[in-house]
Amino acid sequence: MMHSGGYARGSRIGVLEILPWLVAIAAFFLLPEYLSLGARILIFILFTLSLDLILGYAGIITLGHSVFLGLGAYTAGILSVKAGIHDPFLQLIAGAAIGAGFGAITGAVVLRTKDLTQLMLTLAIAAIMMEVGNKANWLTGGADGLPGVQVNPLFGVFEFDFIGKTGYVYCLVVLFIVWFFVRRMVYSPFGAMLTGIRENTARMHALGAPVYKRLLVVYTISAGIAGIAGVLLTQTTQSVGLNVLSFEIAGDVLVMLILGGVGRIYGAFVGPTVYLIAHDELAKQFPEYWSFGVGFLLLIVVFFARGGILGLIDKISARVRKS
Amino acid sequence: MQAFLSSLVSVLFHGVAYGMILYVISVGLSVTMGLMGFVNLAHGVFAMAGGLLLSTAMGRYGVPFPLALLLAFVVVAVASVVLERLLYSKLYSAGELPQVLFTMGLIFMSIAVARYLYGTQAAPLFLPDYLKGQIPLFGRDFPTFRVVLIIFSGLIVAALWFGVERTRWGAMVRAAVDNRDMAQSVGINTNRLFMLTFALGSGLAGLGGALGSDILPVQSTYPLENLVYFMIVVAVGGLGSLSGPFIAALLIGIADTATKYWLPELGAFLIYAATIAVLLWRPQGLFGVRS
Amino acid sequence: MSALATPALETQMLCKAFGALTVADDINFRLEQGARHALIGPNGAGKTTFVNMLTGALPSSSGRIFMNGEDITTMSQAARTQRGLGRTFQITSLFRSLPALDNVAMGIAEREGVALRMWKPASGYSAIRDEAMSHLEKMGLRDEALTVVRDLPYGKQRLIEIAIALGLKPKALLLDEPAAGVPSIESGRILDVLAELPKDIAILIIEHDMELVFRFAERITVLVQGAVLTEGAPDQIANDQRVRDVYLGEGGHD
Ligand SMILES: Nc1ncnc2c1ncn2[C@@H]1O[C@H](COP(=O)(O)OP(=O)(O)OP(=O)(O)O)[C@@H](O)[C@H]1O
Ligand SMILES: [Mg+2]
Numbered sequence: 001m002m003h004s005g006g007y008a009r010g011s012r013i014g015v016l017e018i019l020p021w022l023v024a025i026a027a028f029f030l031l032p033e034y035l036s037l038g039a040r041i042l043i044f045i046l047f048t049l050s051l052d053l054i055l056g057y058a059g060i061i062t063l064g065h066s067v068f069l070g071l072g073a074y075t076a077g078i079l080s081v082k083a084g085i086h087d088p089f090l091q092l093i094a095g096a097a098i099g100a101g102f103g104a105i106t107g108a109v110v111l112r113t114k115d116l117t118q119l120m121l122t123l124a125i126a127a128i129m130m131e132v133g134n135k136a137n138w139l140t141g142g143a144d145g146l147p148g149v150q151v152n153p154l155f156g157v158f159e160f161d162f163i164g165k166t167g168y169v170y171c172l173v174v175l176f177i178v179w180f181f182v183r184r185m186v187y188s189p190f191g192a193m194l195t196g197i198r199e200n201t202a203r204m205h206a207l208g209a210p211v212y213k214r215l216l217v218v219y220t221i222s223a224g225i226a227g228i229a230g231v232l233l234t235q236t237t238q239s240v241g242l243n244v245l246s247f248e249i250a251g252d253v254l255v256m257l258i259l260g261g262v263g264r265i266y267g268a269f270v271g272p273t274v275y276l277i278a279h280d281e282l283a284k285q286f287p288e289y290w291s292f293g294v295g296f297l298l299l300i301v302v303f304f305a306r307g308g309i310l311g312l313i314d315k316i317s318a319r320v321r322k323s
Numbered sequence: 324m325q326a327f328l329s330s331l332v333s334v335l336f337h338g339v340a341y342g343m344i345l346y347v348i349s350v351g352l353s354v355t356m357g358l359m360g361f362v363n364l365a366h367g368v369f370a371m372a373g374g375l376l377l378s379t380a381m382g383r384y385g386v387p388f389p390l391a392l393l394l395a396f397v398v399v400a401v402a403s404v405v406l407e408r409l410l411y412s413k414l415y416s417a418g419e420l421p422q423v424l425f426t427m428g429l430i431f432m433s434i435a436v437a438r439y440l441y442g443t444q445a446a447p448l449f450l451p452d453y454l455k456g457q458i459p460l461f462g463r464d465f466p467t468f469r470v471v472l473i474i475f476s477g478l479i480v481a482a483l484w485f486g487v488e489r490t491r492w493g494a495m496v497r498a499a500v501d502n503r504d505m506a507q508s509v510g511i512n513t514n515r516l517f518m519l520t521f522a523l524g525s526g527l528a529g530l531g532g533a534l535g536s537d538i539l540p541v542q543s544t545y546p547l548e549n550l551v552y553f554m555i556v557v558a559v560g561g562l563g564s565l566s567g568p569f570i571a572a573l574l575i576g577i578a579d580t581a582t583k584y585w586l587p588e589l590g591a592f593l594i595y596a597a598t599i600a601v602l603l604w605r606p607q608g609l610f611g612v613r614s
Numbered sequence: 615m616s617a618l619a620t621p622a623l624e625t626q627m628l629c630k631a632f633g634a635l636t637v638a639d640d641i642n643f644r645l646e647q648g649a650r651h652a653l654i655g656p657n658g659a660g661k662t663t664f665v666n667m668l669t670g671a672l673p674s675s676s677g678r679i680f681m682n683g684e685d686i687t688t689m690s691q692a693a694r695t696q697r698g699l700g701r702t703f704q705i706t707s708l709f710r711s712l713p714a715l716d717n718v719a720m721g722i723a724e725r726e727g728v729a730l731r732m733w734k735p736a737s738g739y740s741a742i743r744d745e746a747m748s749h750l751e752k753m754g755l756r757d758e759a760l761t762v763v764r765d766l767p768y769g770k771q772r773l774i775e776i777a778i779a780l781g782l783k784p785k786a787l788l789l790d791e792p793a794a795g796v797p798s799i800e801s802g803r804i805l806d807v808l809a810e811l812p813k814d815i816a817i818l819i820i821e822h823d824m825e826l827v828f829r830f831a832e833r834i835t836v837l838v839q840g841a842v843l844t845e846g847a848p849d850q851i852a853n854d855q856r857v858r859d860v861y862l863g864e865g866g867h868d
Contacts (some may be wrong), residue, residue, distance in 0.1 A: 005627050007719035007743050011735035023483055061419050072790060087502030109603060115419065116362060117606040120558040121599060127551045128595040135590050187735040189723045199709040206669065206707070207782065209729060210697030214867050217730070247547055260423055298428030301419045303413065316846040 005195065011187040024172055028165075035164035037280055038238070042171040043232045046067030048256045049182055049265065055254075056263030057191065058218050059198030060111070063119055063250055064076075064113050064126030066104070068099040068218035068223040070133065070245035072230025075099075078139060086152040092174070092231050100225020107219035111212055114180065125240035130245045145211035149234055167236040174232060178225055179265075186265060190241060194218055198263075232255045258301055261278040264266030270309050324467055326522045332463065336580050342576025344535035346569050349556040350483065350526020357500045357563020361411065363420050365426035365545035366528055367553055369399050370432040373529030374541030378446035388451045395587055399529025400522040407521045412514075430546045432537055438544035445540035454493060472534055479527070480569065489512055490517045500563040532604035559608055567610025620683040620857040622647050622816035623699075628677035628793055630663055630840075637663045638674070639841040642842040645786060649816045652831035653774045654824075661820045662704050663786050669701050670694050681786070695724075700784025701731060702775040704820070708838040711744050712756060716765060718746035721781040729807060749777040754800070772796045776804060786816040791824060805830060826853070836860070 005011065027038055049067055072095035079085040079094060082281045103159045110121045140146065153159045158166045185191050196204050197211055204211050234240045243249065252275070260271025283290040305312050337407065348589040352366040380394055406429075414421050440446070450468055457464035487493035495516055498508040503571040508515050538551055557577060560568030575594060582589055603611060623645040630638035637660040640794075653661050666672040670691035678687045683831060684763045686694055709717050722742045723729045737743070749760050753773040758766055763774060770841055772795055779787060789808075793801040801823075808817065808830065821827045827834065836843040838860055844851070851857055 005736060006716045007723075007739065007746065008713040008715040009737060011737055017731045021435060027663060032752065040324060055420075063423070081619075103805065109599070113602065113606050116562065117557060117602050119362065119419070119423070120554055121602055123551055124595050124598045124602070128592060128599070131592045131595065135588060135592070135736070183332045184735075185732045187737070188732045189728050189734075189736045189739065190730055190732040192716060192720060192736045193729040195712065196709055199711060200707060203703075203707045205671065206701060206703075207778070208692050210690065210692040214729070247550070250549075251431075254424065254427070262420075263807045286437045288435045290435070291431045291438070295428040295431030295433075295435065298424050298431065299410070299775040301424045302428065303410075306421070317601065 005187040005191045007192060012182075012277045017266070020266070021176065026039060028168060028172075032163065032165075035168040037276065039164055039167045039171045039232075039236045041273050041276045042168070042175050043229050043236070044253070044256060044276060045269050045305045046175050046178055046232065047226055047229035048172075048253055048260070048272050050229065051253050051257050052263065052265065052268045053182065053185075053194075053225070054169055054219055056258065056267070057186065057194040057198060058215055059201075060215065060219065061108075061119060062122040063247070063254075064122035064124075064129075065226060065253055066245055066250035067129045068103060068226035069230040069233070069249060069253075070129060071102055072096070072099045072227030073234045073244040074133065074140055074146075074230070075227070076147050076151075076234035078137045078233040080149045080151065080234075081141075081146045082139065088151050088170070088235060093237065095227040095231030096224045097227075099230065100224030102227075103223020104216065104220040106221070108215045108306070110148075111215045111219060126245070126247065126250060130242070130247075133242050133245045140242075143242060145239060147239045149239065149240065151235045160238070161251070164236065171232050171236065174228065178228065182225070183265060195263075206261045207281065230276050240242035250285055255298060257308075259297065259308050261310035263311060267310050274309065297315045329463075330584065335577060336465060338471070338472050338577030338580035339573060340540050340576070341535075341580055342478075342573035343473055343550060344531050345576055346539055346572035347476050347479055347531035348528045348535065349531075349553045349560075349568055349572060350565065351521075351527050351551055351566060353557045353562060353568045354496065354500070354561060355521050355524050358496065358503075358520055358558060359415060361578060362422045363411075363413065364423060364550060364554075365425050365429035365433070365546065366525075367532075367549050368429055369403060369525040369528035370532030370535075370539075370549070370553075371433060371437060371541055371545040372399050373532035374539075374545070375440060375446055376529065377533035377536065378448060378541065381441070381449040382447060388449075388454070395533035396526045396530040397464075400526030400603070403525030404518055405520045408520055408543050411521070412517070416519075428601040430550075433521055433546055434543050437541075437545065441541075441543070443543065444537070445542040450535045450537075450543075468537065475534065476531075479530070483527075484565060492516075492519065551595075555594070557603050557608075558597055560613030561608030563608045564608070567608055571609065619647055621645055621680075621684060621780075622649065623818075624680040625668070626678045626680075628664075628667060628679065629675045630660070630667060630672065631675050637840045638667065638677075639839070641677070641837075641840075643835065643841055643842065645816050645818050646833075647816055648814050648828060650819070651818045652827045652834045653818055653820045653837060654827060654834060655837035655843075659837045661837055662790055663840075664837065665701060665790050665818075665820065666789060666806070669699060680750065683793045695782065695784075698783075699788070700779045700782040701787070701788040702779050702790055702792055704794065705767070706775055706795075708763045708771060708774060708778075711762060712738035713760050713762055714766070714777075715743065715746050715759040716749060717774055718749050718777045719743060721778050722746055725782055737859065746777075746781060749780045752780065754799045754803055755775045759784070769796045769800055773800060773804070776807065780807070780811075785811070787811075788818040789817065789821075791820050791822065793826060802825070827866045 015042045050063050054062065075095040075098045076091040080092050086138060106125050110118055113121060134142055151160050154170060160166050193209060193214060197214065202213055230244060233244065256271035257268060259275055260269065261267030301308060308313065348370045349478060355361060355363060376395040376398055377391045379430060380391040381388065386394065405597065416426055454468045458467050477536055487496060495511050497517055499511060499513055503513060509525050552575065556568050556572045560571035572602055578594055621644040625641050628638055628641040637748060639642065641664060644726050646732065650805045655661055663672065667674045670689060670749055673686065678685060680686065681697060681699060719742050727741065728739065747759060750756060753776060755770060755773055755777065758770060778793055793804050796804065805826065819830060829849055834848055835845040836851065844854055844857060
């Protein structure tokens with residue numbers, strides 16, 4: 001079963017859906033030395049989830065999703081370093097708003113086109129933002145980025161500590177809230193409608209759906225969520241650099257989503273977790289082999305496991321049930 | 324005024340050299356994407372492979388320059404056919420996403436290989452003595468290698484156009500770009516046509532990557548860093564067109580050189596902005612055959 | 615309602631060319647309110663193209679289209695659908711990985727304007743579910759409601775096409791060969807369902823099965839090579855020598 005949601009199926013939260021949260025809470029207590037990696041994973045889950053909304057549910061292929069992560073990240077950085085605004089929630093709201101705003105503006109352009117032109121536009125917009133980040137030294141710190149971002153303690157009490165306890169819990173709570181919202185959306189008529197657009201756009205038009213406007217709505221929401229992820233990244237690492245705008249990040253997030261499984265929410269949970277843990281273990285030791293491995297993995301997924309890890313698990317469990 | 328004219332000449336000269344290289348590398352991408360409708364993000368991999376081959380053949384095995392160039396062309400073309408038969412062809416009708424992911428995978432793998440061979444350094448370019456130095460032209464000195472590069476690329480372009488306009492193969496390619504089903508129904512073996520065209524396009528990319536290695540340094544991030552430019556040449560020029568990408572490549576080469584020279588603080592901003600503008604104005608590119 | 619009432623759909627000098635090929639050639643056409651109208655013509659005559667222009671799926675090259683007197687020539691497909699124009703596709707066009715129920719419910723949700731709701735689960739909209747179910751039942755697909763469309767035989771997929779159209783509650787309905795590929799028992803069901811539709815719905819049917827056409831239609835338009843050859847009551851058309859020539863000359867229909 002590839003999709004969740006729709007009119008025919010129920011929407012109750014299944015037992016398996018509680019699992020990620022249990023794992024996350026258990027990790028907090030059992031793996032205290034890995035909390036900063038944990039926070040990074042949570043942030044990328046959020047980012048990947050935002051991509052899943054537009055790619056997995058609405059079928060828009062983008063090579064420039066990093067733009068929105070980057071905007072959120074720089075918003076937090078600039079607010080803190082240049083404007084002296086250190087309130088975490090203000091930064092969060094600003095990052096979401098700017099991400100969403102830019103999503104609406106670029107979406108209005110990108111979504112008018114299709115296929116290669118659309119792909120190219122997302123690529124060109126990402127390239128332009130990279131160039132802005134690089135050249136607008138006075139604002140973004142250029143190639144050096146903005147180190148020394150400060151964030152006030154949460155509710156005035158919980159400091160963002162060095163071990164990352166606060167950061168981890170904070171990211172977990174934000175992810176939970178966004179997940180809850182996204183899950184409702186996926187199961188709602190809006191989510192069903194998005195699946196419809198991906199499955200058969202011509203039919204959607206014939207049903208009377210103004211497809212372009214609908215895509216613009218989801219694109220904007222997705223960009224806002226990516227912006228939130230960017231803010232979290234800056235807040236937990238207390239710095240922001242050009243890499244948040246890079247093609248590598250746009251590529252990485254695609255890989256993470258594909259690896260987990262497209263169009264099913266939890267692919268966005270599994271993919272980044274596996275990818276980032278593997279990255280942490282392997283990338284520093286074997287940098288060459290790492291990118292070779294990622295490339296090879298993509299090939300494997302494309303040729304043998306389009307559904308990603310979750311798709312594989314589905315297949316295996318279906319076979320077990322049969323026998 | 325004198326100074327401006329002088330810098331104008333050198334911007335044009337280097338811009339044209341850059342544009343020519345961009346074209347030799349990208350033209351295959353235009354044709355294969357137009358012909359097969361395949362989103363091949365990994366085209367730069369072939370160009371990088373050409374550069375790596377040239378450097379390795381000359382540096383490690385002492386192969387003379389012209390032979391090494393030929394080798395870059397042939398080896399890349401042959402390797403690309405193997406890839407095409409084994410992998411690309413499986414995804415012709417798979418839709419955009421698998422194509423994007425697959426070719427991204429190729430990029431990642433090639434980055435790893437390049438890094439394994441040359442680390443984070445650019446692969447060195449060993450020019451033979453006769454291509455070093457300057458030659459005087461119209462009372463000015465121009466770097467010999469760049470002059471040769473422009474002339475040689477020009478010859479390649481001429482040969483390519485002749486091939487497409489005047490040969491049977493060219494006629495079949497044009498027919499298939501226009502209407503693949505029709506071409507198939509009149510008995511053109513599109514599979515073989517794809518294969519040959521892909522090989523030629525990739526071989527040219529390899530050649531371009533090798534020739535252009537002093538303009539686009541051959542380092543491991545090559546396929547990713549230059550991806551945008553190759554794609555822009557094709558998207559702005561128009562899929563499936565030969566002349567469109569040529570004009571686009573020259574424009575980009577000259578514009579890029581000019582901004583680097585006169586407005587370095589803008590970087591590539593203008594080119595990207597222009598690309599977006601063009602794509603909005605004409606989504607099929609300036610000279611695209613498909614709408 | 616007088617015979618001179620504004621037609622449900624009207625085209626004036628409608629043209630369409632694909633490159634050098636003219637597929638619609640100055641078509642002047644009226645679909646009256648509550649009409650039972652058939653559009654016939656040999657393969658490639660341009661019938662589907664004509665429907666695509668009416669719905670806005672294809673832009674016309676020139677000419678004008680009116681719906682209930684309103685000029686809709688440049689209006690988006692969605693806007694036309696929202697004004698009550700429904701259609702079925704000659705080549706089945708469904709959400710193949712979704713259950714039959716969702717295929718129908720999706721259209722109802724659009725009609726009811728709930729498709730932008732993001733909070734309540736879709737499965738909680740029981741009115742929409744029930745209505746979708748009732749349209750499926752009409753097409754004899756009660757037991758297939760929860761089956762993913764891809765897994766249904768082609769004939770049943772054709773019936774879902776019609777169930778979807780019914781769910782839009784259109785005021786004008788364009789049926790592009792609804793019975794093509796449907797086993798004959800079930801094509802009887804299609805006729806029955808169409809016969810039961812409210813009389814004020816205007817229906818245009820494209821069909822190659824002449825028996826079906828003559829049983830259903832009160833008016834017939836014959837399209838040949840993009841141009842209207844003739845139009846009239848069924849018996850007129852049946853006795854028209856030119857129509858016979860077209861069909862016999864082409865070796866009959868498929
Ligand atoms: N998008 C297109 N581009 C070019 N030609 C087209 C296109 N769509 C249709 N045609 C051509 O237009 C002509 C009319 O096609 P259309 O599908 O409207 O015919 P039709 O009357 O519905 O035929 P049939 O009875 O086979 O369904 C055909 O010759 C067809 O090949
Ligand atoms: Mg037809």
